[in-house]
Amino acid sequence: MSNAAAPSAAPMIRFEGVNKFYGDLAALLDINAEVKKGEVVVVCGPSGSGKSTLIRTVNRLEEIHSGAVVFDGQNVHAKLGGSALNKLRSRIGFVFQSFNLFPHLSVLDNVMLSPIKVSGVGKTDARTRAMELLERVGLANKAQSFPAQLSGGQQQRVAIARALAMEPPAMLFDEPTSALDPEMVGEVLAVMRALARDGMTMMCVTHEMSFAREVADRVWFMDAGRILEVAAPGDFFRTPTHPRAQRFLTDLHAR
């Protein structure tokens, strides 16, 4: 609703009958869902429900056992040559709960590395672009610092800038604020809000319900490897239909 670019009909990410197992445990069970271009989807659900597994299948950090995950018209889990998969991955921004910045590189080099080594962008261009992105996440003054010298919130904003440097048409977030001290959650959510406002397609696993209410176009509720409910955030929070979702929301408020 706060999106400037209204979601168009074309899907950016589509899950088609996705199944994944860890031994006997069904981590993902018959997942059918889609994220449209320009849409912001928030995925929530109890711990162990399969949220991370689901989001990591989109860039094939997790393999699946059957079904398909289609990103921008391409099946990520088809038989792909290595370089085709790398190219596909470079177009899918991914932000981790634990930031995963490269500790041996400065903030600037963290952001510049992949455009140069993966996309073949020239050094000067990469630097200009990296500085723009650091400016955008409010950390241009930290360009020469090393990750360990930054707070968690700052590290996560650098991680977002690093993902954006590949100019991906979509961004995935796996609990981007869960590892942060409470006072740092706001600065990361602010960056994500700005991204959404600019029309970025986003799939976010998060328990930040204020963010979901304000920014999401749609909420997916997962439990035990299934998507049990897909709803607009207003409806989901006011009148969740599935009993598991009702219990989840009650528990969340009780915390």
Next chain:
Amino acid sequence: MAMLSNIVSIVENNWLLLLVGQYPNGPLGGIAATLILSVLGIALAFPLSVLFALATLSPWRVLRWPVMGLVYVARGVPLLMIILWVYFLLPILIGANVSGFSTMVVALVIYEAAFLSEVVRAGIQALPRGQMDAARALGHSHLGAMRYVILPQALFNMIPSIISQFVSTIKETTLGYVINVPELTFAAGQINNRLLTQPFEVYFILAIIYFVVCWTLTRLATALESWIAWRRSGAGNTAVLAATHAVAAES
């Protein structure tokens, strides 16, 4: 007391032999040869060990299995066995005479590469899995991720282990004695053969020299280890020392 003066006079009369062997009238020997053997052994083994480690960690079975087998065998036999194999087999394989020195270098490289590759592999596996995930998610190939993200961190963290391995190598060069490589132990043997009556003094000097060299290097490794721990904590990136001080001043 008599023994001490014996030791002093042995050192006075033979210091050059202990230092460089018969050089320049014969082959280079003594401490110089020991150190050159060790440095060559490690320096040539190191790049090989990185390749071995990458192969054992690679997603490709055809690469993984043969290299794992090779490393397994080389680690599973005594170094002396490798030296003897190289000594008798290498001249046949290449159809030419091979000096004791070269034989020793080849044997050390095989042995050390196998050991170091396990060190490198452990160093790579000790990094958080998120590093590889992040690199792959950005579109780097497996090898690209290794080259730009994983290895720079793993090798840096491994510097102390590499020095320890270097110390082991220095001790292992003594085995060159059995194939007449003129290194430090060989020089001590020559002195002992000449003096005949003072083996205790001669081998005491030998032990002291090895101890001093190895102890110094071990201390260096320990110092580097704490320096690396400090760097890893983020305090010591030299490029930004000034900035760190500024932050420290603020807080």
